[in-house]
Amino acid sequence: MSFDNFLNQLKTKASEFKTEALKYKNKDFLNAAMAGSALIAMADGSISAEEKQKMIKFIESNAALSIFTTSDVIKAFQDFVGQLEFDKDIGEAKAYQAMGKMKSNSEASRLLVRMIIAIASSDGVFDGDEKKVAVRIAKELALDPSEFEL
Numbered sequence: 001m002s003f004d005n006f007l008n009q010l011k012t013k014a015s016e017f018k019t020e021a022l023k024y025k026n027k028d029f030l031n032a033a034m035a036g037s038a039l040i041a042m043a044d045g046s047i048s049a050e051e052k053q054k055m056i057k058f059i060e061s062n063a064a065l066s067i068f069t070t071s072d073v074i075k076a077f078q079d080f081v082g083q084l085e086f087d088k089d090i091g092e093a094k095a096y097q098a099m100g101k102m103k104s105n106s107e108a109s110r111l112l113v114r115m116i117i118a119i120a121s122s123d124g125v126f127d128g129d130e131k132k133v134a135v136r137i138a139k140e141l142a143l144d145p146s147e148f149e150l
Contacts, residue, residue, distance in 0.1 A: 028101045030068055030076055032112055033059065035095035036137055038080035040116040043133040044125075047081070054122035058115050096140050109141035113148050 037055045041047040059065045059073045080098075084091030102108045116137060120130040131150060138145040 026065060026067070028098075029108055030059075030065055030073070031098040032102045032108070033065065033115060034073065034076040035080050035098040036112050036116045037077055037119055038084055039092065039095050039137065040120045040130055040133050042081065042084055043120070043130040044127055045129075048123045050122040050124075051119050052077075054119045055115075058118065062111075096137075099137065099140060103141050106143070109143055110147075112141065113138050113143060117148060117150075 034055075037051075041051045041055070055077065056070060056073060059068065060070075065073075080091070080095055082091075083094050099112065102112060113134065117126070117134055120126050120134060134148070135145045135150045138148060138150060
């Protein structure tokens with residue numbers, strides 16, 4: 001093996017390692033984002049195509065989360081939806097627990113609240129049930145709901 005080949009392999013491995021490290025670092029945020037997405041999407045009793053599309057677009061446009069594949073995002077979302085459908089109380093507890101990991105990071109918490117509001121209003125309606133969930137999420141993240149006009 002030539003030195004150039006060795007160097008190229010080393011660079012490739014370093015890049016792969018960085019990607020894996022970023023995934024690990026942001027896994028908590030991905031889970032928090034999908035937990036909030038599941039809660040807000042199910043608040044009005046149904047999950048619209050617009051809500052799903054808005055969530056995917058948010059993940060793709062967020063630098064910290066763009067390292068995740070669409071299938072990673074969908075799986076995390078479906079896991080939270082499945083838990084909520086199986087047992088609403090336990091599903092909610094797990095979703096709020098996942099989001100609670102962001103509580104100490106006010107920037108991430110604010111981003112989560114903005115994301116869930118965008119998802120909730122993506123179908124053209126931000127109804128009372130969705131607003132209640134958004135308020136609860138903001139409070140769980142130690143944020144003032146009025147900051148988001150809730």
